Amino acid sequence: MALKLGPWSGRKYFLDKMTLRDLVGAYFTHHAIMAYLVLAIGCLVYLVLNPSNYWGPALAAVLVLPIYPLAWYLLHRFVLHGRWLYRMPQTAALWKRIHFDHHQDPNDLGVLFGALYTTLPTILIVTIPLGWAIAGPSGAVAAVASGLLTTCFYEFCHCIQHLPFQPRWNWLKRMKKLHLAHHFHNEQGNYGITNFTFDRLLGTYYSHPRETPRSSTVFNLGYTGEEASRYPWVAELSDENQQPGAMRPARNR
Template sequence: MTFRELVVAYFQYPAIIAYLLLSAVAIGVFLWNPAPVVPTAVAIGVAMFIYPLVWYVLHRWVLHSRWMFKVPMLAATWKRIHYDHHQDPNHLEVLFGALHTTLPTIGAATLPIGWAIGSIWDAPVGGAMAAFATGLLTTCFYEFVHCIQHLAYKPKAKFLAEMKKRHMAHHFHDENGNYGITTFLWDRLFGTFYDRSERPAKSPTVFNLGYTPEVAERYPHVARLSGGVATGHPRRRGE
């Protein structure tokens, strides 16, 4: 895949179009009710800083938890937003998160912070919109890097190649680490950053996240939605 083909594929996803449209709306609201330069810059900076931490926390302790599939009301959500992605990491239809889960998360992570910062300068709406637009555009960047990591594109930039290497280890070697997408700072700080040479044994749950056939017998909600529990490497199933 060429870089041009990657870009074309990326902009065909409805989720990306939705993020860009919403960020344009947020910027429009900001221009209608702007905040001064200082709170705007602070809101943008804080949103950019907090975003990877929020992603790390959600990725590690929610998406990789083993409690969501036990709750009937959450089983379908967990299946769609992460189980299916790990079952077949290169399945493009589930590469991006579902909007009904990503948009509330982006809003919750950025709007209150932007509102609080803007309120100090009596411009809560402008601050909130600056932070929200930053969260949406950061998501677009995250998803573009995520495309690079999962599609048949070999990045030339060393830092992108390194990101892809770490993320592929998360999907194909050991899911218990390398939770970052564009930065592994929080992995390093929380002790979950690793190189494959440091973990010679492959995780037996790298593709099912612990939702094994035995677990499915007790908590069948995801299995019913999936038509069973797939086992083994996704590229070798059916051989």
């Protein structure tokens, strides 16, 4: 019998039933967050043991910060909210795990965190070419570390946005309001998680629900009953609480 260790063993976490203290404990013991932090520490150790001109790696790490929100925006809008992944049997399970399940139940912490087999390649693809172009191997390592830590920040803010907790800082309150509108009013806007600059630049930003019509696909991302009849693979993988529908609240627990 496999040995089960840690707070994530054999249980589920739902953000609407958690306190901030509960979240901190669950966040830092999730395997994805631990992986990001361990890899980031490894990158920093490499930089310390291989000293070079620190300005290049530092510049690479800093430049990741404005570029990462663009990468996330494009992936979120055109891949996660695109409809081509669920239309192929080879990628239907992937789409279900990385986004459909989260919109079906935004409070389920287990599917809020990105899957490592998708997030790590994305981080490496975005950061390594940039860092290498600026400062070679050290720049690439510094950029990867910056991407990993940025992802940790994104994930924690994402958790806060679904937690029944009122942030003290106005910027975090605003961020939470915009993201919840994406989940519960119209999913075809406010694609940013911590940064909505590219929503503003590319015409998908709305600051208040009354500014844009309510979406009938906010929970199923367009995977309606009609779509499921044509592309049944996600429906076949879903339980009775996740069957496609026009619009309904998150599943009961």
